[in-house]
Amino acid sequence: MPGLVFLGGANSSLPHATTLRAQRTANHQFLREHSGAGRSVTGRFGHVAIIAFALAAPAAGIAPVRAAPPEAFPVATEIRVGGDDNQTRLVVDLTRKVELRAFTLADPYRVVIDLPQVTFALPAKSGDSGRGLVKAYRYGLVMAGGSRIVIDVTKPVRVDKVTMLDAAPGVPARLVLDLAAVDRATFMRTLAIDSKARTDAIKPAPRDVAPVASTDPRPVIVIDPGHGGPDTGAKAPGGEHEEKAIVLEFATLLRDRLEKSGKYRIVMTRTDDTFIPLDERVRFARQRAAQLFISVHADWLPRAEGDAQGASIYTLSETASDPNAARLAEAENRADAVGGVDLSREPSDVADILFDLAQRETRTYSHQFAKTLVGEMKSAVRLHQHPLRSAGFKVLRSPDVPSVLVELGYVSNKEDLKALLSAEWRNKAAGTIVKAVDVFFAPRVAGNGEGKARP
Numbered sequence: 031m032p033g034l035v036f037l038g039g040a041n042s043s044l045p046h047a048t049t050l051r052a053q054r055t056a057n058h059q060f061l062r063e064h065s066g067a068g069r070s071v072t073g074r075f076g077h078v079a080i081i082a083f084a085l086a087a088p089a090a091g092i093a094p095v096r097a098a099p100p101e102a103f104p105v106a107t108e109i110r111v112g113g114d115d116n117q118t119r120l121v122v123d124l125t126r127k128v129e130l131r132a133f134t135l136a137d138p139y140r141v142v143i144d145l146p147q148v149t150f151a152l153p154a155k156s157g158d159s160g161r162g163l164v165k166a167y168r169y170g171l172v173m174a175g176g177s178r179i180v181i182d183v184t185k186p187v188r189v190d191k192v193t194m195l196d197a198a199p200g201v202p203a204r205l206v207l208d209l210a211a212v213d214r215a216t217f218m219r220t221l222a223i224d225s226k227a228r229t230d231a232i233k234p235a236p237r238d239v240a241p242v243a244s245t246d247p248r249p250v251i252v253i254d255p256g257h258g259g260p261d262t263g264a265k266a267p268g269g270e271h272e273e274k275a276i277v278l279e280f281a282t283l284l285r286d287r288l289e290k291s292g293k294y295r296i297v298m299t300r301t302d303d304t305f306i307p308l309d310e311r312v313r314f315a316r317q318r319a320a321q322l323f324i325s326v327h328a329d330w331l332p333r334a335e336g337d338a339q340g341a342s343i344y345t346l347s348e349t350a351s352d353p354n355a356a357r358l359a360e361a362e363n364r365a366d367a368v369g370g371v372d373l374s375r376e377p378s379d380v381a382d383i384l385f386d387l388a389q390r391e392t393r394t395y396s397h398q399f400a401k402t403l404v405g406e407m408k409s410a411v412r413l414h415q416h417p418l419r420s421a422g423f424k425v426l427r428s429p430d431v432p433s434v435l436v437e438l439g440y441v442s443n444k445e446d447l448k449a450l451l452s453a454e455w456r457n458k459a460a461g462t463i464v465k466a467v468d469v470f471f472a473p474r475v476a477g478n479g480e481g482k483a484r485p
């Protein structure tokens with residue numbers, strides 16, 4: 031996502047001026063190289079996603095792009111962890127040396143390594159568990175040209191050393207990260223110095239960019255596929271199907287269906303397997319003066335808690351409508367921790383907005399759309415027994431953009447998962463959302479004659 035530059039320091043040599051074309055290429059590359067790898071887009075979704083992008087390209091006036099040759103990016107071939115509860119070393123084998131930057135984050139304790147774009151060709155289930163101070167780790171794309179490894183650690187740590195070693199005959203280039211256990215006070219001190227250095231070293235993010243001006247009077251709708259990159263979202267039993275791929279597939283279809291009507295301008299917060307912080311998604315919609323924000327997710331319920339089923343529509347509220355809604359909001363709000371957001375770069379404008387500052391009018395419109403959506407969806411797809419729910423989702427906090435979060439179903443439920451993976455079901459479900467959007471905008475698009483369709 032252009033503008034989503036939260037890598038800094040050592041990464042200043044990254045190619046920031048990436049074009050859409052380059053991004054698409056990178057995306058093809060990413061999907062292709064990851065099919066079969068355990069932690070990312072796999073199997074049919076990887077392929078379906080590639081086809082979807084190829085189809086979408088002509089509509090946007092851009093010719094389909096061939097995947098970049100595999101050697102375009104350095105390849106991470108193995109990650110090893112050794113050591114104990116006091117000192118732990120993590121080693122990444124790479125086909126060539128890269129620039130890197132490591133930093134720590136608190137609550138939960140994490141170590142983040144930022145790299146230029148790397149192709150991760152690691153064995154399945156790499157990172158599901160660790161050793162010593164390393165509990166687990168994730169990896170993936172966080173922007174075109176930038177990859178990230180997020181390491182969950184068992185306690186406060188200090189980065190003792192982080193280096194790149196040259197390749198030698200028969201030995202690949204290696205990234206070596208040495209971690210040592212420290213107490214929380216030491217950790218927090220380092221964190222403060224660290225983040226000040228980072229903030230000083232980087233130029234401020236474009237926070238208050240003026241809304242994107244346009245003479246196009248059609249309403250802007252932002253579709254927000256949840257998760258991405260190192261943040262996989264919910265995982266279906268067996269680990270093969272991940273929420274981030276399922277929702278991107280669905281959101282892309284929904285975009286195409288809405289665009290086809292010609293009545294709306296549709297933008298997506300992500301069109302590839304990239305991590306985007308929650309605040310960035312909110313800001314994305316606000317900057318475009320969006321008149322509707324639809325975040326697309328799929329839920330998961332631990333087996334011990336039963337077997338929930340069906341789609342739910344969520345709106346923002348201070349108090350959750352039910353305990354499961356509260357649990358879900360908490361899980362979805364954890365996305366930033368999973369993707370390793372660097373809090374020193376967090377903008378305060380949106381993060382500080384309190385619920386009660388959200389304009390009442392916006393909330394009314396959010397509810398109205400959610401209700402319409404439930405009405406349309408119930409005719410075609412299975413809904414949760416209480417489909418209209420609310421909780422404190424960070425991604426729904428725009429004070430001026432009517433926002434809903436659609437949980438398409440539960441990947442933990444067999445029938446729901448089958449539906450989510452079926453093109454027929456996805457078409458039906460997308461069709462009902464298009465209908466609800468038409469109903470929502472009908473009085474404004476057709477009615478006021480001023481070409482200004484703001485709700």
Ligand SMILES: [Zn+2]
Binds near residue numbers: 327328362
């Ligand atoms: Zn989700």
